[in-house]
Amino acid sequence: MSSRIQELAKIEISEAERHRAQEVLSSQKVAVFIVAYNAEKKLEAVFDRIPAEIRDRFAEIFVIDDSSQDRTYEVAQKVKLKYPATNIQAYRTPFNRGYGGNQKLGYLYSLEKAYDIVILLHGDGQYAPEYLPRVIAGFADGADAVFASRMMNKTSALKGGMPLYKWVGNQVLTFIENKFLNTNLSEFHTGFRAYRTSALRKIPFIYNSGDFHFDTEIIIQAVATGWNIREVSIPTYYGDEVCHVNGVKYAWDCIKAVIKSRLVQMGLYYHRGFDFALFENDNYQFKKSPHSLHQYVLTHAQIGSDMDGVELGANRGIMSSRFAEKARSHCAVDIMQPDLAGTATAMSMDLNSPFSEALGRERFDYCVALDVVEHMNRPEAFLEETFKILKPHSKLYISTANIAYLPIRISLLLGQFNYGKRGILDRTHTRLFTIRTLTKMLEQYGFRVEKKVGFTPPISDLVGKGFILRAIEAVHLFLSRRWPTMFSFNFLIVATRTDDLQDVFEKTIRPS
Numbered sequence: 001m002s003s004r005i006q007e008l009a010k011i012e013i014s015e016a017e018r019h020r021a022q023e024v025l026s027s028q029k030v031a032v033f034i035v036a037y038n039a040e041k042k043l044e045a046v047f048d049r050i051p052a053e054i055r056d057r058f059a060e061i062f063v064i065d066d067s068s069q070d071r072t073y074e075v076a077q078k079v080k081l082k083y084p085a086t087n088i089q090a091y092r093t094p095f096n097r098g099y100g101g102n103q104k105l106g107y108l109y110s111l112e113k114a115y116d117i118v119i120l121l122h123g124d125g126q127y128a129p130e131y132l133p134r135v136i137a138g139f140a141d142g143a144d145a146v147f148a149s150r151m152m153n154k155t156s157a158l159k160g161g162m163p164l165y166k167w168v169g170n171q172v173l174t175f176i177e178n179k180f181l182n183t184n185l186s187e188f189h190t191g192f193r194a195y196r197t198s199a200l201r202k203i204p205f206i207y208n209s210g211d212f213h214f215d216t217e218i219i220i221q222a223v224a225t226g227w228n229i230r231e232v233s234i235p236t237y238y239g240d241e242v243c244h245v246n247g248v249k250y251a252w253d254c255i256k257a258v259i260k261s262r263l264v265q266m267g268l269y270y271h272r273g274f275d276f277a278l279f280e281n282d283n284y285q286f287k288k289s290p291h292s293l294h295q296y297v298l299t300h301a302q303i304g305s306d307m308d309g310v311e312l313g314a315n316r317g318i319m320s321s322r323f324a325e326k327a328r329s330h331c332a333v334d335i336m337q338p339d340l341a342g343t344a345t346a347m348s349m350d351l352n353s354p355f356s357e358a359l360g361r362e363r364f365d366y367c368v369a370l371d372v373v374e375h376m377n378r379p380e381a382f383l384e385e386t387f388k389i390l391k392p393h394s395k396l397y398i399s400t401a402n403i404a405y406l407p408i409r410i411s412l413l414l415g416q417f418n419y420g421k422r423g424i425l426d427r428t429h430t431r432l433f434t435i436r437t438l439t440k441m442l443e444q445y446g447f448r449v450e451k452k453v454g455f456t457p458p459i460s461d462l463v464g465k466g467f468i469l470r471a472i473e474a475v476h477l478f479l480s481r482r483w484p485t486m487f488s489f490n491f492l493i494v495a496t497r498t499d500d501l502q503d504v505f506e507k508t509i510r511p512s
Contacts, residue, residue, distance in 0.1 A: 005235055006049070009130035020137035021054065028116035029059040030136060033106040034062050035099065035191075036123030040070040046121065047079045047088075049129040054136070055086050059115055062089040063123065064106055067096040068313050072123065100214025103205055110197050119194040127192035131234045135194050144199035144227040148192035152233040169247060173254055177216065180258040181223050186231055188216055188254070193324050207273035212245050213253040217273055220261045223402060224274070270420025291477045293370065293455045294319060295491060297397055303327050307365035310389065312351055313372030316413065317341025318444070331359070352377045356388035366395045371490065374400045374429040380500070383445040392495040396447060399492040402454070403432040406486050423457075424489070435485050447495035454480035454488025 032050075036043055043063070050061075064072040076090035097105065103120065110118040115383025117139055121129060131148060138146035150162070151170065162170075162318045174188045185191065193215075203221040206216045222229060262268035289295065298319070303309060303326040310331040324330040325346035332341035333355070337348040349355050352371065367390055376382040386396065401424040402408075408424055411417060419427040433441075439449050456476040479487035 005128045006130050008235055009051075009128065013131065013134050017137040018053075020140040021133040021473070022057070024117070024136050024139050025054060025057040028058075028139070029114070030117045030119065031110055031113070031115040032061040032119045032121055032132070033058050033068070033103075033110065034061065034063045034121045035102045035106065036068065036072050036076070036116060036122050037066045037096075037099075037102075038068045038070050039072045039123035040068070040075050042125040043075045043123045044074060044079055044082075046123055046125050046129055047083065048061045049125070050132060054133060055083065058087070060113070062091065062109065064102055064109075065090065065092045066098070066102045067093050071102050086450075091218045098210035099212045100208055100217075101210035103214055104208070104210070107197075107200050107205060108193070111201060112149050115197055116192055118200075120191065121189050121391055127190070128234055131192075131232075134232050134234070136190070139194070139196065139228045142228060143230040144196045144295060145222060145229045146194045147187070147190050147229065148234040149185075149190055149231045150234060150236040151187040152231060169251060173251055177219075177258050180262060181220065183219075183223055185219070185229070188219060190234075191215065192234065199225075204273050204275060207271075209257075211253060212250050213257055216254045216257050218275065220257060220429060224261070224265075242485040255501055264420070264422075269423075270418050270425065275421060284303060289473070290459060291456055291473055292458055293399055296455070296492065297368065297370065297399075297455065298322050298330070301366065301368065301397055302395060303366060308363065309366040309368070310359065310364045311344075311368040311370075312355075312386065313338075313369055313375070314338045314341065314346075317344060318344055319368065319370070320344040320346075327366075331364075333359070351382060351385075354385060356385045359389045361388055362391045363393060364390050366390075366397070369396070369398045370492075371399055371401070372414070373398060374426075374431050374433065377430060379431050379441065380445065383447075384443065387446045387497060387500075392497060392499050392503075394497045395441075396495045396497060397492060398438075398442070398495065399490055400433050400438060401426075401429070401490045402434065402484070402488045404434040404485055409486075435488075435491050435493075442493060442495050446498050446500070448498050449493055451492075451494040451496050452484060453492045453494075454484030455490050455492070456480050457489040 033045065034043070037273055047061070063076040065076060073090060073092045080088045080090065093102065093105065106120070107118060119135060121127060127148065135146050135148050151174070169461065170187065170189055174185065177188045178184060199222070202225055203218070205218055205221065210216040251505045260271050261274045262270055263269050264274040303323060305326065305328055307327050308329045309323055309327045310333060311323065312333050314320045314332035315338065317332040317340045320330055320332035321337060321340060321342030321344060322344050330344040331347055332338040332344040333347045333349050333351070335348065335350055338346045349358060367386055369386065373379045390396065403424060405424060417425070419425045421427065435452055439452070442449055456473055476487065480489070484491055
């Protein structure tokens with residue numbers, strides 16, 4: 001079979017591709033990384049099948065033997081003597097790291113060596129080294145990654161000996177992964193792929209799984225960080241190599257990975273490998289979905305042209321700019337002075353301090369405090385200060401995340417409670433609330449609760465606006481409004497500031 005692929009490569013790989021490959025090898029440091037486990041019988045043939053015209057052009061060809069139980073490492077040492085003109089190195093892990101764990105070592109090695117491109121090749125010969133020129137040529141137009149796909153011509157995979165159940169599984173998994181990630185790759189599961197190291201440096205691949213779905217997780221990271229991925233076609237070859245993959249477990253792990261990446265994006269789950277530093281500078285996003293908390297408050301808040309208002313925790317002031325268009329006057333307050341507050345008065349202030357002294361007692365007709373109380377060092381003191389700045393019978397619109405949200409309850413049941421950068425378990429949250437606990441606290445500090453409204457996660461804003469996603473959001477909205485304690489991701493409480501007890505006392509005991 002390998003001789004047939006050699007002949008096929010001579011026919012299929014054009015002279016233009018071979019020329020571009022030579023140009024890339026001349027201008028950049030390209031390394032080949034061979035992952036190997038119990039590959040004693042196949043490893044030498046993999047080296048022999050690397051086209052002679054490029055074998056000596058690589059900056060290095062290195063093998064990492066993952067503590068094989070056979071003579072894989074010894075064979076790699078033998079190959080070094082067979083090809084003395086080629087920079088071949090062989091390493092052996094101190095203990096078995098797994099397929100993904102082995103890749104982590106290889107990529108760290110490539111970064112340390114300052115190679116420009118690293119090509120992943122399997123030591124069992126399943127992927128054709130004869131097609132290395134085609135893979136290398138894929139970098140000539142600036143790609144960040146090149147995937148050698150067996151599925152660009154789907155029927156050829158079956159002709160190449162891929163078992164029908166694997167072919168079907170590959171197709172189904174790739175379809176699901178494409179849907180979740182909004183991609184259009186022909187194959188997610190090729191083990192013949194190459195990466196530009198400058199792109200690898202930008203993703204947290206060291207936190208990926210050590211198992212076989214490492215390849216799927218790195219695609220998730222690549223898509224999330226905007227890599228330019230190119231696919232090239234290769235033939236399929238199935239010989240007598242031993243497959244170490246548990247197909248059912250692998251499929252489930254891949255599906256879990258894409259689901260987790262979506263949940264991280266929505267702020268419902270945290271996974272260090274899917275943290276791409278996208279929220280380091282600004283963890284706030286103005287929500288445009290008609291079902292969102294932001295749009296609800298903009299539509300339903302009772303703000304008149306004769307009213308003075310304030311937004312506490314205004315962030316950059318986008319919401320405040322809208323309130324200022326309706327009110328007589330409006331203040332936008334945050335730790336950093338809001339820069340997008342429009343005609344509102346932008347103020348820099350620490351809301352953990354006694355801010356009523358700076359804002360003025362009984363000054364405002366309404367106050368908006370969206371998703372801020374959970375960040376306060378002492379929420380009780382924050383509500384005391386908020387009470388002081390409001391006029392009697394004025395309105396407070398206050399929201400926070402619902403720690404009793406059903407997925408959080410399920411996570412607790414499963415022993416999971418992991419803080420992250422977004423969502424209910426945002427690690428900047430100092431206090432967590434249910435609807436009942438925030439209601440009680442408001443009542444204790446002088447507010448009469450008038451209304452409670454539940455909201456869905458911001459699916460359409462953070463994930464996508466496809467039909468299925470919009471349908472899920474609509475159903476979730478119905479549930480969150482009907483049973484907010486269980487199904488609301490976050491909730492809004494509309495409360496009225498009651499009369500100050502001391503004022504009532506004075507009017508009762510010493511009426512004028």
